[in-house]
Amino acid sequence: MAVRAAVAGASGYAGGELLRLLLVHPEIEIGALTGNSNAGQRLGALQPHLLPLADRVLQETNPDVLGGHDVVFLALPHGQSAAVAEQLGPDVLVVDMGADFRLKDAADWEKFYGSAHAGTWPYGLPELPGARAALEGSKRIAVPGCYPTAASLALFPAYAAGLAENEAVIVAASGTSGAGKAPKAHLLGSEVMGSMSPYGVGGVHRHTPEMIQNLGAAAGEPVTVSFTPTLAPMPRGILATCSAKAKPDVTAESVRTAYEKAFADEPFVHLLPEGQWPATASVYGSNAVQIQVAYDAAAHRIIAISAIDNLTKGTAGGAVQSMNIALGLDEATGLTTIGVAP
Numbered sequence: 001m002a003v004r005a006a007v008a009g010a011s012g013y014a015g016g017e018l019l020r021l022l023l024v025h026p027e028i029e030i031g032a033l034t035g036n037s038n039a040g041q042r043l044g045a046l047q048p049h050l051l052p053l054a055d056r057v058l059q060e061t062n063p064d065v066l067g068g069h070d071v072v073f074l075a076l077p078h079g080q081s082a083a084v085a086e087q088l089g090p091d092v093l094v095v096d097m098g099a100d101f102r103l104k105d106a107a108d109w110e111k112f113y114g115s116a117h118a119g120t121w122p123y124g125l126p127e128l129p130g131a132r133a134a135l136e137g138s139k140r141i142a143v144p145g146c147y148p149t150a151a152s153l154a155l156f157p158a159y160a161a162g163l164a165e166n167e168a169v170i171v172a173a174s175g176t177s178g179a180g181k182a183p184k185a186h187l188l189g190s191e192v193m194g195s196m197s198p199y200g201v202g203g204v205h206r207h208t209p210e211m212i213q214n215l216g217a218a219a220g221e222p223v224t225v226s227f228t229p230t231l232a233p234m235p236r237g238i239l240a241t242c243s244a245k246a247k248p249d250v251t252a253e254s255v256r257t258a259y260e261k262a263f264a265d266e267p268f269v270h271l272l273p274e275g276q277w278p279a280t281a282s283v284y285g286s287n288a289v290q291i292q293v294a295y296d297a298a299a300h301r302i303i304a305i306s307a308i309d310n311l312t313k314g315t316a317g318g319a320v321q322s323m324n325i326a327l328g329l330d331e332a333t334g335l336t337t338i339g340v341a342p
């Protein structure tokens with residue numbers, strides 16, 4: 001019997017990407033689609049690439065509309081999910097693509113998001129140590145932020161293997177869809193095209209505590225993270241350049257071995273052959289993650305670089321992958337590692 005799934009936030013970028021994936025998922029039947037300011041609109045007017053759903057009309061986001069489904073995806077601005085989720089029954093699988101339930105530390109939440117902490121749900125990055133076990137059979141999933149997905153996958157093997165000192169430096173470039181559909185002055189075409197620019201500099205970006213949480217868990221001790229996001233003139237993709245000082249006695253060989261071991265059985269993470277480097281174009285529209293790692297002997301640092309599609313593995317693909325695990329389906333059901341090129 002098909003799994004009925006509702007999508008709240010179906011007019012947004014994350015909701016649209018999720019629907020693109022759910023339309024080809026063999027176990028899913030798409031139920032209610034909701035919006036906010038666009039409630040009452042045809043989906044075809046908002047997401048013209050989702051042809052099979054073009055005549056569906058967006059409903060309002062409320063528990064009456066979202067109830068009665070097996071799975072409810074919340075692709076809402078952060079801070080909006082908790083109120084909706086608490087009105088959905090404990091038997092419904094709720095997958096929050098926003099930030100509301102990602103952080104364990106309430107003080108971190110309050111500092112970076114400026115509101116009361118709603119709680120903590122099993123974290124939807126299955127590749128992290130112990131994450132799959134927490135997702136199996138769960139009725140609540142917190143999908144990670146896009147930058148923490150890219151950065152945590154790039155660096156956790158170094159920490160889990162005890163190869164890196166407890167400070168990491170992460171500089172990541174994101175495509176503009178990471179900022180959502182709502183118009184923003186710094187995202188006007190003429191501001192973004194042909195230029196790269198940093199933002200959220202100096203430890204203030206809200207994804208910093210999420211990276212600290214993930215890398216600290218892998219290390220088994222606190223890790224400090226200096227994170228600098230940058231905006232790149234492309235619609236999709238994240239390239240994260242991550243480094244950490246190596247512990248004494250680390251060698252290029254020990255680093256390579258740790259990464260090979262960490263990703264040997266992963267269906268979506270591809271540790272590239274030595275000499276080949278990740279590129280956002282190679283993972284466009286796919287749930288794949290490309291990773292390469294190097295040991296800089298002169299600086300005594302481990303350098304790990306990852307590329308993801310922020311809307312696929314960074315949001316909607318990660319959500320579907322975690323949903324599959326929670327439902328007991330094969331983790332890769334409905335997902336592809338095949339990209340679009342050029």
Ligand SMILES: NC(=O)C1=CN([C@@H]2O[C@H](COP(=O)(O)OP(=O)(O)OC[C@H]3O[C@@H](n4cnc5c(N)ncnc54)[C@H](OP(=O)(O)O)[C@@H]3O)[C@@H](O)[C@H]2O)C=CC1
Pocket residue numbers: 008009010011012013014015034035036037038039061074075076077078080097098099144145146177178179180181182310311314315
């Ligand atoms: N874009 C990305 O790469 C990533 C996004 N995410 C997260 O996914 C979530 C959605 O992001 P994204 O799709 O980019 O954002 P968009 O701005 O593109 O879409 C937001 C969606 O939420 C709806 N919405 C807005 N306000 C409310 C409200 N008060 N109540 C109910 N629905 C509301 C909008 O409806 P309407 O259009 O009808 O007003 C729209 O469907 C966010 O939490 C975001 O942080 C996570 C990882 C990466």
Ligand SMILES: CC(=O)N[C@@H](CCC(=O)OP(=O)(O)O)C(=O)O
Pocket residue numbers: 078097098099144145146147174175176177178179180207229231
């Ligand atoms: C380019 C850009 O603006 N990116 C977004 C991150 C997108 C994301 O992952 O957002 P959530 O944590 O809210 O899910 C930002 O830096 O705010």
